[in-house]
Amino acid sequence: MSTTQHFCARESLALGDPLAGSAAHAERNLLLSWPRPKWQRSLRQASDMCGEVSAKLEAIAEAGRRVNLIHRRDQPSARHCLYLMPENRRFEVTRDELSAFLAALERNEPLAHWEVSPPDGALLLCCTHGKKDKCCAKFGYAAYKALNTAVAESGLPFEVWESTHLGGCRLAASAVVFPALRKYGRIGNEDALLLLESEMADRPYLPCYRGDSRLSPVQQCAQVAALEWLASRSIHADVSVAQPSNEQASNQGWITIDWRCASDTGRLTVRCESRTIQRYDTCADLAAGSSSASQVWMATQVMVTGSGVLHS
Structure with missing residues (x-):
């Protein structure tokens, strides 16, 4: 009899289930x-x-x-x-x-x-809800310890708490930062300090970033793609995500992003395409063999408005 343990988080990663758009x-x-x-x-x-x-x-x-x-x-x-x-x-x-x-x-x-008195700094919740999903116990608690240790050793202005279910068990370890309401997934020990340093600079930590929870899934996908495009050019900017101008643009996933930093401003247009993947949302689904078809968004193009495609 096999004693190999299976985890929905590992299945999700192997499937290419994206973080962006899941926030x-x-x-x-x-x-x-x-x-x-x-x-x-x-x-x-x-x-x-x-x-x-x-x-x-x-x-x-x-x-x-x-x-x-x-x-x-x-x-x-x-x-x-x-x-x-x-x-x-x-x-x-x-x-x-x-x-x-x-x-x-x-x-x-x-x-x-x-x-x-209100918190001195940001509040960071890391899901360790093992009674909900075993991935949150295994990967979530390890991430919580790494984040809490990094805060203590470096004297960083965060309160780190364990939390019940935050959504997206398959993306464990999952976390959310308040009051910014930024969500993260697949946090490893090596990400802990880097994530905290990014948050201290009021910037999302892109390797684990799921998106801004105030946005729709397609807008989150576009936001993350734009931030990655800018970061690849050493531009750390604030971005504003526009609503699609019409229903056709929305269905095709064309999203406009305005960005601003200390020395410059600009506008990007991101194309996100809808795809359907067959995935296990939880370890209970995995154990039962009951996968489900789910819609995800993938960014396929980032364009500088009026200047052609610079990245795809």
Whole structure:
């Protein structure tokens, strides 16, 4: 009998499943610290939550704010750290007061009683949700340790937390940076410090970048392609992604990107083509042999507007 373990993340990489275009994530978030050993398969439920807290978290999620559980060893189990994003607000709440806090949040009442100073720097969540997918336990926890160690050893201004499911188990190790809302995948130990240094410069780390979560998949694909095109020319720029000017352009994947740096500005047009791949989204799918046909986007051309194709 074979003892070889199979992981959806390795299958995804071997298939050529792209990172770009996979960064969907809700903009409004509630992050709640809770000891990882108590996490359930649901991204917002724990085995020792009282029914009232559990129900309020479900109601908050139903109202449109994504809820994730997060964990760090130094956080007391009976005292919870909570974050509201993109507001970048932080709160400290005892277990006894948690239901009252969540009720106030639901009713849009003042939360000043529990509020503490906001984070000094960016918040970085790394998915280690092993009860959801074994790739997140294997690859996610290794990436979390590498990121946390790099922050500690270099004194970098980040808070790194373990997190429940962030989406895209097949892309583990997965992470999201708040409040920038940039998503990453396939983070290896060798990427940790480089990713953090890029984020400190307010630039996405392109080797692991999935895209800006505020954009559609095709826009994310175009954004990443434009940033790579610029970086290959040693241009580190802010980019703005335009909506396709008409339905035909949208269907053909033509996306306009405006860029600006300290010394120059420009415009690129990126063509992204839709492709269908047969993939396993999770390790459970892989074990069951139930792959699914999925649409992905691939950038095939980057043009300087009015100057012809310079890269494809």
